Amino acid sequence: MAFAEKLLFVPPPVEVGGRHVKRYHVTQDPAGIEPEVEKAAYALLPDLLPEADGTPPATFVVLHRGGDSGAYLNAYSWVWDNVLHFGGAAAGQPVLGCPDTDPTHFVRTAKPWIGCVWELPPILHERDAWVRHMLAPETPDLDAYVLDSLPTGTTGDRA
Numbered sequence: 773m774a775f776a777e778k779l780l781f782v783p784p785p786v787e788v789g790g791r792h793v794k795r796y797h798v799t800q801d802p803a804g805i806e807p808e809v810e811k812a813a814y815a816l817l818p819d820l821l822p823e824a825d826g827t828p829p830a831t832f833v834v835l836h837r838g839g840d841s842g843a844y845l846n847a848y849s850w851v852w853d854n855v856l857h858f859g860g861a862a863a864g865q866p867v868l869g870c871p872d873t874d875p876t877h878f879v880r881t882a883k884p885w886i887g888c889v890w891e892l893p894p895i896l897h898e899r900d901a902w903v904r905h906m907l908a909p910e911t912p913d914l915d916a917y918v919l920d921s922l923p924t925g926t927t928g929d930r931a
Contacts, residue, residue, distance in 0.1 A: 777928035778836075778890045781805070782921050789818045791849065792918045794832040796894045798927060805837045812863065812876035813845040819880065820847040820859025827851050828906065828914045832898050834891045841865065841873035846887050848895065854907060856895075858886050890927045897922045 781797040781804050797805045813835050821831060831849040838844065841864035849857045860883075862868040864875035869882055887895070905917035 775889075777926040779804075780893070780922065780925055780927050782924050785918050785921075786814075788814070788831070789821050790824070791821055791829040791831045792914065793817070794830075794898070794918060794921050796832065796834045796922065798834060798836040798890045800839055801837065805835060805843075806875075809837060809843050809863070809875050810835065812878055813843065813861070816845065816861050816878045816880075817847060820845070820861060822849050822851050822857040822859075825851050827853050828912065828917075830902075830906075830914060830917060832894060834887060834894055836888070836891050837875070838865070841875055842868075842870075843875040843878070844888075844891070845878060846891055848898065850902060850906075854902070860885065893927050894922055 778798050778800050783795045783797060785792055785794050799805050827850050831847055834846045836844040843863045845861040847859040851857045860881040861878045862870055862881050863878040864870055864873045870879055901917055901920040905920060906912040
């Protein structure tokens, strides 16, 4: 199988559990991720978020719909001022401990994996956006950080 980039959709940010959540959706389907998969993933999201520690409450998520029965939710939350906390969940992928192949039946994953090649591109952008808006300025600007996302397109090279 030859490698191919996937589509990257960027829905508007939402607030979950008192945190600002930037969203990235990865899929091969030009129609986007199925609404029922999205709803099920975001229902589990509060369980993947860390406790507040004084860091401005910001998270970004990557919801990935695999080419098979799998769906994956990766939640990356800023903690300790400049560290990413990871929480992951999967659905429809028995290899990751899912009880069935239902892409709406999300469970927390036990593996310490942080993302596949299609899920990683937002991490670099989010690192740079956190530095740009939260660490480098004299006065951090959480609103500017929340609005600074990758554009919709593909998961590929953005140079």
